[in-house]
Amino acid sequence: MYEAKIVINKKEAENIYLLGIEIPKNVLKKFQPGQFLKIKINQRMDPLIPRPxxxxxxxxxxxxxxxxxxGKGTKSLSKLRKGEILEFLGPLGKPFPKLKNYVICAGGIGIAGFGFLLQKSVNKKIFYSPEMIFYGAKTKEELVRLSFLKRFGIPVKISTDDGSKGYKGIVTDMIEEEFKKDPRTVLACGPKPMLKRVAEIGKKYKAKTxxxxxxxxxxxxxxxxxCVIPLKRKKHAHLCIDGPTFLAEEIDFEFLS
Amino acid sequence: MLASGTWGLGENLDKFFTLKEIKENIGALVTKGISVNPRKGNPPPRTFETPCGLINSIGIENPGIKEFKRNYLPKIKSYGVPVIVNLYGEEVEEFLELSQELKGEADGLELNISCPNVKKGGLFFSYDSKTVSKLVKKVREIWKDFLAVKLSPVGPVYEIAEICEKYGADTVVVANTYPALAVLEFKPLKVLQGGLSGPAIKPLTLRLVYDISKKIKISVIGCGGIVSGKDALEYLLCGAKAFQVGTANLIDPRAPIKIIKELRSLTDGLCSKSASC
Structure with a gap:
């Protein structure tokens, strides 16, 4: 694991934080969108396991x-201040697939990983920009980093459960409306019920999901x-080395906890 | 030694260590539990963190002995340190078949007796001293090289340790994880049953090592919650001749190097204070 200094750990919304850590440039170069790192608060036995x-x-x-x-890990993390040191290991996992003509669907904190994808697709060298971003949260207070997301000039379609901003309802309803007209490949991250619904919509409109x-x-x-992800194939997949991104049609939702 | 089930099947080990580091710091690699037939393992969730510990219920996911020998063992051997294959069987005959399959292929065997014996209605081998006697005796007839038995920390542990000695095991590994349970959901109640490992169990296993090493003449390998050089030293001072690092590998893949470094600096200190060094 490497040591990293915290440069920012700022509250963005109720229970949502933005953490910035300084990482050696030679390690930083290896990171691709969709990959993750695991963070351990130094020397602590509790929480014991680093969090991804x-x-x-x-x-x-x-x-x-x-x-x-x-939970406990993220709670402890939120207490750390600028200048403190933590340990990390990464990048881990596989990057996002390299998609073209696709949309992004994010529910709640599921938006987190897409910022880096947007950054990396600006020059269109390896990753391409999504055509649209669908982003849903419970309330407008929980919609975070909007000004950052809008920086990339890609339409951001917002939904909130309570209608306090954007479309009133769940984000997948917006996707379905869009797919009725123009189904496209979708890359989604969010809570399990949302992912399940995206998979159903993808199947219905024959959109790669x-x-x-x-x-x-x-x-x-x-x-x-x-970290097993049950697949319809004979063998289970392991999220940390085979994922975290999977083709929806391969996942066996019945056995997903 | 790297403990069974805490470094995968060896495919990724060289991402985190150089070969030189492995040779200089790791005494032996104890593989994940291998069974006769492939096992898909348990559905998720398979792990749950507890205070200072980790419960796991992986379900001995492994490719089976044939594929293991063909696709995994060559790479594990290429790391250049002794390879001890951990065997998982649900009846004595499976252990014997596995031992036969590995003749000339591995440097040692570690028998996992924390498995249910299907012929005895799922009673764990570790609770059944008669079956463990038969198991160790019969494996010994087939396997002439290094033979370890990984004891369960529950059941008639001391008696089982003596049986291992009597029937020819070279060492006992003390110990496997502790049977544990985590509540995942309140209503309806959803639980995860598995084995508890990590620093939470260290004092319990240390006690077993201390007691067992006084009862038997064969060597004891300590295994339970070692995350620092100090932990390792404590096991050695309490009677272990070697130690295995497990959960620490999951926290930091380079933990074994850190532990060895710390242990070396601690023992250097001990020697300088002792007249006999």
Whole structure:
């Protein structure tokens, strides 16, 4: 693991934080959109296992992580201040697939990993820009990093469950409306029910669907085989080395916890 | 030694270590549990973190002995340190078949007796001293090289350790994970049953090592919650002749190097204070 200094750990919304850590440039060069790193708060036995986070953005020598407090690990992380040191390992996992003519669908904190994809697709060398971003949250307060997302000149379609901003309802309803007219490849990240719904919509409109999955993850290196994603094929996949992005049609949702 | 199930099937080890580092710091590689037939393992979730510990229920996911020998063992051997294959069987005959298959292919075997014995209605081998006697005796007849038995920390542990000695094991590994349970959801109740590892179990296993090493003459390998050189030293001082690092590998893949470095600096300190060094 490498040591990294915190340059920012700022509250973006209730329970949502933006963490920036300084990373050596030679390590930074290796990061691709869709990959993740695992972070350990130094020397702590509790929480014991480093937590995985997708890369939200990279600027200069700083990796930004957008995270939501969901448990003990993220709670401890949110208490750290600028100047403190933590340990990380990464990049881990496989990058996003290189897609063209596609849209992004993000639910809640699922938006986190797409910032880096937008940054990396500006020059269209390896990654291409999405044609549209569908981004849903519970309320307008939970919609974060909007000004950053809008910087890339790609239409951002917003939904909130309570209608406090954008379309009132769930993000997948907007996708379905769009796909009725023009189905396209979709890359989605968000809560499991959303991913399941995106998979159904993708199937219905014959749109290639990629899902960024989540599960309990321990090692992140393929060592423990704990982060299993059940596939319809004979063999299970392991999120940390085979993912985190999977083709929706391959996932066996019945056995997904 | 790297403990079974904590470094995959060896495919990624060289991403984190150079061959030189492996040779200089790792005494032996104990493979993931290998069974006769391939096993898909358990559905998710397979892991759950507890205070200072980790519960896992992987379900011995492995490609089976044939594919293991063909596609994984050559790479593991290429790391240049002794390879000990951890065997998983649900009846004595499976262990024997595995031992036969590995003759001349591995440097040692580690028998996992924390498995359910299907012929005895799923009773764990580790609770059944009679079956463990038969198991160790019969494997020994086939396998002449280094033979370890990885004890379960529950059941008649001391008796089983003595049986391993009596029937010819070279060493006992003390110990496997502790049977544990995590509540995942309250209503309806959803639980994860698995084995607890990590620093949380260190004092418990250390006690077993201390006691067992006094009872038997064969060597004891300590295994349980080692994350620092100090932990390793404590195991050695309490009677272990070697130690395995497990959960620490999941926290940091380079943990074994860090632990060895710390241990070396601690033992250097001990020697300088002792007249006999």
């Amino acid at each position: 986070f997708t890369v939200h953005a990279i600027e200069e020598n700083v990796v930004y992580i957008l995270y939501q407090i969901v 990629y899902l960024v999955m989540e599960t309990f993850l321990a090692c992140g290196t393929g060592f423990c085989m704990g």
